[in-house]
Amino acid sequence: MSGKTYYITTPIYYVNDVPHIGHAYTTLACDVMARFMRLDGYDVHFLTGTDEHGQKVEKAAAAAGMAPQAFTDKVSQAFRDLIPKMGYSPDNFIRTTEPRHYRACQALWEKLVAAGDLYLGKYAGWYSVRDETYFAESETEVGPDGKRRAISTGADVEWVEEASYFFRLSAWQDRLLAFYEQNPRFIAPESRRNEVISFVKGGLQDLSVSRTTFKWGVPVPNDPAHIMYVWLDALTNYITETGYPDPSAPNAKYWPADLHMVGKDIVRFHAVYWPAFLMAAGVAPPKRVFAHGWWTIEGQKMSKSLGNVVAPAALVDTYGLDQTRYFLLREVPFGNDGDFQxxxxxxxxxxxxxxxxxxxxxxxxxxxxxxxxxxxxxxxxxxxxxxxxxxxxxxxxxxxxxxxxxxxxxxxxxxxxxxxxxxxxxxxxxxxxxxxxxxxxxxxxxxxxxxxxxxxxxxxxxxxxxxxxxxxxxxxxxxxxxxxxxxMDTALASGTALPAPEGVFPRFVDPEAPAKPARAAKKA
Structure with a gap:
């Protein structure tokens, strides 16, 4: 081992549903990166896991007739089961319900308080439970059914008014733009970088970072009536894994992360909010955030109503593990949207x-x-x-x-x-x-x-x-x-005995295809 470190993360997956091809795709890309870097002599740390707090989880657990912890235990397991099925090689699987994560979140919060970047106020605005995101009035619209929705995601939004702590994101506009300028590889691909810079140049509003209307989350230090906004909580997992706030922790050597791999729908959280939180707390931001595209299925958006959600396990069972891995990363330029056919x-x-x-x-x-x-x-x-x-x-x-x-x-x-x-x-x-x-x-x-x-x-x-x-x-x-x-340069040695060769990549035989009729025997 050379002593060079490489820390790569998937987003932590939200436990309100079962894994689909999008989850498998992100983790696969990280797995290929991790395996490549290990083979290239790096001390790699590859992290994945589940995001288990928030109003959406609390509601989903209630709908299932379960306590939130029992619900997250069950659904988190579905993501862990995907690891051997897809041949992933993570070094750890983190859950935001772990005690160490509570400690890291609260330590980061206290750093933000000490820096003067948090203040208590009142939030009044549109909020999407599905997206766990706040939206400005201009980012919403009223549909034909009279319901107001987020324009970007189509999720229903509701008007929320409650006491809230705010992060002074507005004070970070110029500093973030300077950071992007100094670190041109920080956001990729280029289309996402342009999107983020345009968003920041458009002006940043202070960000509500606590809630009081539900309880399933990390309590705010010294004010237990508030729990932390799920995105502040979730993003912190990346430094929880490194032992934050202990600089002598064994995994501390891996920070700053070399790569956060995410879907394009959450690039704003990783490329705007996250570096601002970290820099405000005196922590180095990650080196790179790559936001990939989405998959459609035979030209249609994946949805439960259409019944076209592709389960990764079904792909592996039908086509084979390595064949599925190859196809997902060969078919589409990474970063673009793709269509599974x-x-x-x-x-x-x-x-x-x-x-x-x-x-x-x-x-x-x-x-x-x-x-x-x-x-x-x-x-x-x-x-x-x-x-x-x-x-x-x-x-x-x-x-x-x-x-x-x-x-x-x-x-x-x-x-x-x-x-x-x-x-x-x-x-x-x-x-x-x-x-x-x-x-x-x-x-x-x-x-x-x-x-x-x-x-x-x-x-x-x-x-x-x-x-x-x-x-x-x-x-x-x-x-x-x-x-x-x-x-690589250690060539094959002549005379080395070789085993009998066997085929590795059989042609695909469709199990649902009708069998071909047997040929009639030729007459003598």
Missing amino acids: RRAIVQRMDSDLANTYGNLCQRVLSMINKNCAAAVPVAGPLQAADSALLDRAAALLPQVRTLIGDQAFNEALITIWDVIGDANRYVDAQAPWALGKTDPARRDTVLWVLAEAIRRITLLVQPFMPTATAKILDQLAVPAQARSFAA
């Missing part, structure tokens, strides 16, 4: 995985098994075509490292698959099956070059498809300690 995932499985990557591995390893005594072949002098393929494979790591650092997951996969395409074309051009008859030594060199290219490619695909790539590396007899990027 069944025919698209099947096409990716059959074309990209079975025909392109899987077929390359299968035919090369099968030829080695048959012609080279089931061992890594001996490489003779390299020709220009050999060096060209090996050079392209060797150039992948710095290229992919840059793309992953920018969260350009689909571009990273395109770049890797371009080299897989080169390897397939090299097989066809060199025709090792024919060389066996005319020049066996040259055949062995070609097969070694191919095996070595597959090894380099597969090391880089590991974060995306850890199970499938482990099988491929097993078939290349690459030891566990030689699967990090530090071992």
Whole structure:
């Protein structure tokens, strides 16, 4: 381990519903980042968890006939169950109902009081329970049914008047704009950065940060009639995990976070409120907030009423774990909205995985098994075509490292698959099956070059498809300690015994498709 740290977080997921494809997508992106950085020598801390306070949870628990804590225990488990199902590798799962989180929230509150950034007043305005968000009059509209809703989300809003503590957000406008200017990578992608800067330039109002009309939340220090606004509470989870406010805590080394991964609907909370809270309390803000897009399903917005909400577990059960992981990050430029289409995932499985990557591995390893005594072949002098393929494979790591650092997951996969395409074309051009008859030594060199290219490619695909790539590396007899990027230049050793090859990416067989009729036997 190099001593370089990398702290990455998902948003903590709200426990008023079960996990869907949007939750799976965010955590998957974080998992790929975490796995990549571990392979690249970083001391990684990857955090996910659940946001369990607020009026919405209190109401949902009441509707279910349960106490809030029992309700959150049950629904939080659904998010924990998704971790092994999707092959995620978090270092911890945090819940905002943990005692350590109460301590961190109250410590942050007291810092804001000491800084003079909190004051007691009265809130009167529109509030969405569903979004746990305050809206200005101009951000709402009255629908045909006479109900007032938030324009941006469509959620019903209600008029609220109550005593409240306020955070002096209005005092942070210029300081936030200066911070964005000095840290151009803080908000991504560019469209979200422009959106946030425009919002801040439009003027910031002081933010209500406590409630008195319900009780399910973190009590305000020295004023238990108030509980903290759920977003101040929720955002604090990221420093709770580092042991805040104890600078000597074991995890304190990970702050500031390197990346908060969020959906585009909550970028304002992470890129405006959160850095302002932290800087007011004398805490460094995170280094980067990336807000990705949303998924629709076959061209329609996901909704319970349409019955089209996609459960991640169902995707894995139908298409396979690595296939699902690959599709979600390959299909759409990360940051854009995407549309999940069944025919698209099947096409990716059959074309990209079975025909392109899987077929390359299968035919090369099968030829080695048959012609080279089931061992890594001996490489003779390299020709220009050999060096060209090996050079392209060797150039992948710095290229992919840059793309992953920018969260350009689909571009990273395109770049890797371009080299897989080169390897397939090299097989066809060199025709090792024919060389066996005319020049066996040259055949062995070609097969070694191919095996070595597959090894380099597969090391880089590991974060995306850890199970499938482990099988491929097993078939290349690459030891566990030689699967990090530090071992990228440790070439395959000629003579190493290889196991019998097995296919890794089968073509998709639709379990609901009607069976084809059996062919009639030919007459003798």
